[in-house]
Amino acid sequence: MKLITRFEAAKRSTSELHSLLREAFNALAAAPRGSHEREIALASQRNIEAELASRPAPGF
Template sequence: MKLVTRFEAASRSTAELHALLTEAFNAFAAAPRGSDQRRDAMASMRNIEDELASRTPSL
């Protein structure tokens, strides 16, 4: 999976981000431990989750 940057995540809709998060999770689970693919998938998940959290209205 290609790394999803925070900038790229910001340009996507919330629905697209949820789909990308699922894709990143699956890529993380399938990648060998210690691989670049696993590292990129983890970084993508962090970037996507950070962007989703920034969109959530605070209470």
């Protein structure tokens, strides 16, 4: 998985972010401990979650 930066996450729709979050979670689970792939997946997951948290809740 390639790194999803906060800037890139900001350009995506909420549904796209949820899909990317699932991909990052799966990549994190599949990567060996201490690997570069795991670090990238974890950083992507954090960036995506931060972007989702900064958006208003649906229905408001």
